[in-house]
Amino acid sequence: MKSELNFKVIHEDGRTFDMHECGLWVESFHIYSPNAKRTTSENLNSDGERVRKSKQGTRPVYTSYQIESDSLYDFDELKHLIFSIFYTNQAFEIIRDYRPDRRIFAMQEGEFDINNITPVDGEFDLMLRMYDPNIYGETNEMNLTTAFSSYEIKGQKKTQWSSRTVFSAAASQFVLENNTGGRILLKYNFIAGDVLEIDYKRRKITRNGEDLAVALSMSSNWFELQPGNVQLKASQATTLTYTERYY
Structure with a gap:
């Protein structure tokens, strides 16, 4: 069985990582709304401000996962595979299984830890950021x-x-x-x-x-x-x- 929110990560060098095939169950995948950035100036003769310039800023993407393995060794191997998937120097492409006609480009933001449910099972939250805010x-x-x-x-x-x-x-x-x-x-x-x-x-x-x-x-x-x-x-x-x- 595969998560309905499953997706693929495609690195700049063409390597592709399917979350399901890598052993990750995708619990959540939320792209935040467009991030409105406004440059304004005060209206001297009326209330409020005048918008001088508008642009779209970067966008967060909240994701969460569950993982399971058969041994401590396998769990450790999976953990470091996850680290290698999401930590990159260039934005990676994400294509969601239920929307193969749409793609985004994102990078890991900050750090994350995997919480153990059992010694060989875990869960974690991961924040990504779309520095290019377009879908x-x-x-x-x-x-x-x-x-x-x-x-x-x-x-x-x-x-x-x-x-x-x-x-x-x-x-x-x-x-x-x-x-x-x-x-x-x-x-x-x-x-x-x-x-x-x-x-x-x-x-x-x-x-x-x-x-x-x-x-x-x-x-x-x-x-x-x-x-x-x-x-x-x-x-x-x-x-x-x-x-x-x-x-």
Whole structure:
């Protein structure tokens, strides 16, 4: 029998730990609400304060477990396996069995101890922290053409994107834009077969794997993708990829 709250931990190097297979029964798994961070200033002529800036802070994740083993040796081995699963220098990915279409990235916060119920059985609570507060969904691709077309952006939050363009013919520039003022303009003499890749998150632009940031026009206006219907086009056939974000 497996806990309904069972999940997998995936380390940065690809190692995967299924809690059930490792001998852990997941008792609790609670992702806290979005952590609202506000920068405010006093209203001089009225009550209250004015919100100047809002952002989402880090989020705690409360988890608890039961473990059992057949001997003191096995219990000690399991304890140190648990330590190695949750103590990492980089955030690990968590995918819950009942929501395989959602994932979070978290790290152990503070320390924890395993309380013995018997010499070979125990329980413990563990606090994790999502330093990236987003819950991620599916990764989707959209095929952009030279005319504005409508695309449905899934998720609840605006999200970042990357694009890949293979030039079918020579061109003196490249444009990728939406219909609300977002626009990436590159001025460069591209040739047929050139592969252009743009990464919004890193503000990275490459041609055939080589940096091409110098081609970015000052008139460009980087944009994220808003959930819902958006209009997009590119001056060359382009594949745009994004990952859904949720609260």
